[in-house]
Amino acid sequence: MITFYPAKKPLPSLLAVLALAAPVSAKPVFKPGTALAPPAEGLTGSQAPAISVDLMKQITRRLSADDFEGRAPSAATEPRVLDYIVSQFKAAGLQPGNKGQWLQEVPTVEIEGKNQSPLTVTGGKTPLSFSFGDQWVGASYRVTPRTAVKDSPLVFVGYGIVAPELGWNDYAGIDMKGKTAVILVNDPDYAATGEQGLFKGRRMTYYGRWTYKFEEAARQGATGAIIVHxxxxxAYGWNVVNSSWTGAQYYVQTPNDAMDQTKMNGWVQKDVAEQILAAAGKNLATLTKAAQTKGFRPVPLGLNASVSFDNAIRKSTSHNVVGVLPGKTRPEEYVLYSAHWDHLGRCTPDKTGDDICNGAVDNADGVAALTAIAKANVEAGAAARSQVFLAVTLEESGLLGSEYYAQNPIFPLSQTVGGVNMDALAPGGRVRDYAMTGGDKSDLTDMFRSALKTRGLVEAPENDPEKGGYYRSDHFSMAKRGVPMFAIDRGIDLVNGGKAAGKAANDDYTANRYHQPSDEYSESWDWSGISQDVELFYSLGRQLADGTSWPNWREGDEFRAVRDKSCKGESGC
Structure with missing residues (x-):
């Protein structure tokens, strides 16, 4: 799990996050001559090879041991961690997945801003100046020793969204070159109580994520982008933004050192934005209301922004581990399974002086589940499609291992049917319910619901859909590039103890172990809930691997267009 709450995935809710890619659609995209996979009712837990709990215990125990020092990427312990994971992949019967190699290099860059100037705004009756930290924060994606934005014209662009499938363009009719975008947080439907609306009501879409807003500003050619908090x-306070944007930021290295990105991405407090708009003779509340209506057009403010800071740069390299089980009849089609192997390394000591964040739940047991599923698939015999097993790095730094794989896929994403992502599988009892993180985004919802029915389980609503948890886990790196990804979260309705016991267990982990030295392995863990998760993961993943369907996103979903585009080539879906 990731340290910056708004940027990444939510705290675990009796966590069993399943990222299944490739949904089964009302209007699916197929290769010529193929048919839908058999319904999930045809797959039951009894048909799957037994998932080895002993193997999962062994791997979790070892990966979370003190001598691995919390599995920090690029640390001195990384080679030993990688050697162990590779040895387990080999023992499970996998083949090296990166052109005969087990590892994929993940080059990263750390950029820490220093000596930040105030954010100044001129062009009104009097100049405005806002201090770094308490009024504005910002950083640069560009790998450059100094960032300087001088007299950049400010443009209010509403929610900063370009969604052709919805007929929405907040940048319509303006050239943003040299300009700085002022952007509202979330998306236009955020105040809804239900999920009705162009942007799915209260449920956050990708267009509401701050990461999207900075990406879109860069695509529009903007010099800078400022989000109004x-x-x-x-769904989080300024304290979270402040703590997350005043230290080092981590990115995947790119050949052009991210020079195609904006010079500066930042945030301002709401009252700061009100002052800026007032200086332009505008009202933030009035413009916010206007921005919630289709047809909104950007508003030049007649003001100029300036800011500067130095950048301390450190480059490093970590690694993903890649194994593959080649398919029998369609080896050029792929199903992807993933789990992140990294954790926080040494961290704030507890009252006993223990400063190793072992990450047993987050995510040693996810890697254990990944390996156990690989072994079960080998024992069952190769599926029709190839199955790729990916232990990714740098999840805690912003999904960077999965992001690098998605930018540089070993197996083409246009030939990747989907996949299963495993993260932070909480020990505990079996449950009666599972929830879909992200809601009904894709055709795979049908497969999920059928699997629940087969198992006598019920579908639970996702907790806090407005927080955008779907966009803060490793499956998202694939989803935003069109590979249909589906996340499933284990519910809290325990077979023994009900919802009260489940909620208490969830709250206990969040308060007392999440990202703390106390996230340690214990021989007293109850593995029955984890086993329930992994049986479901295996069954759904195997159905994808043995099937012939090419599932897609629902009509109108933000990732539908990129999937449709990738499916047009002969080699793709």
Missing amino acids: DTFPA
Whole structure:
């Protein structure tokens, strides 16, 4: 799990996050001559090879041991961690997945801003100046020793969204070259109580994520991008933004050192934005209301922004581990399974002086589940499609291992049917319910619901859909490039103890172990809930691997267009 809450995935809710890619659609995209896979009712837990709990215990125990020092990427312990994971992949019967090699290099860059100037705004009756930290924060994606934005014209662009499938363009009719975008947080439907609306109501879409807003500003050619923080639509306070943007930032290295990105991405407090707009003779509340209506057009403010800071740069390299089980009849089609192997390394000591964040739940047991599923598939015999097993790095730094794989896929994403992502499988009892993180985004929802029915389970609503948890886990790196990804979260309705016991267990982990030295392995763990998760993961993943369907996103989903585009080539879906 990731340290910056708004940037990444939510705290575990009796966590069993399944990222299954490739949904089964109302209007699916197929290769000529193929048919839908058999319904999930045809797959039951009894048909799958037994998932080895002993193997999962062994791997979790070893990966979370003190001598691995919390599995920090690029640390001195990384080679030993990688050697162990490779040895387990070999023992499970996998083949090296990267052109005969087990590892994929992941080059990263750490950039820490220093000596930040105030954010100054001129062009109104009097100049405005806002201090770094308490009024504005910002950083640069560009790998450059100094960032300087001088007299960049400010443009209010509403929610900063370009969604052709919805007929929405907040940048319509303006050239952003040299300009700085002022952007509202979340998306236009954030205040809804239900999920009705162009942007799925209260449920956050990708267009509401701050990461999207900075990406879109760069695509528009903007020099800078500033998001207006507001606690209710953001679902977190300024303290979270402040703590996350005043230290080092981590990115995947790119050949052009990210020079195609904006010079500066930042945030301002809501009252700062109100002052800026007032200086332009505008009202933030009035413009916010206007921005919630289709047809909104950007508003040049007649003001100029300036800011500067130095950048301390450190480059490093970590690694993904890649294994493959080649398919029998369609080896050029792929199903992807993933789990992140990294954790926080040494961290704030507890009252006993223990400063190793072992990450047993987050995510040693995810890697254990990944390996156990690989072994079960080998024992069952190769599926029709190839199955790729990916232990990714740098999840805690911003999904960077999965992001690098998605940018540089070993197996083409246009030939990747989907996949299963495993993260933070909480020990505990079996449950009666599972929830879909992200809601009904894709055709795979049908497969999920059928699998629940087969197992006598019920579908639970996702907790806090407005927080955008779907966009803060490793499966998202694939999803935003069109590979249909589906996340499933184990519910809290325990077979023994019900919802009260489940909620208490969830709250206990969040308060007392999440990202703390106390996230340690214990021989007293109850593995029955984890086993229930992994049986489901195996069954759904195997159905994808043995099937012939090429599932897609629902009509109107933000990732539908990129999947459709990738499916047009002869080699793709």
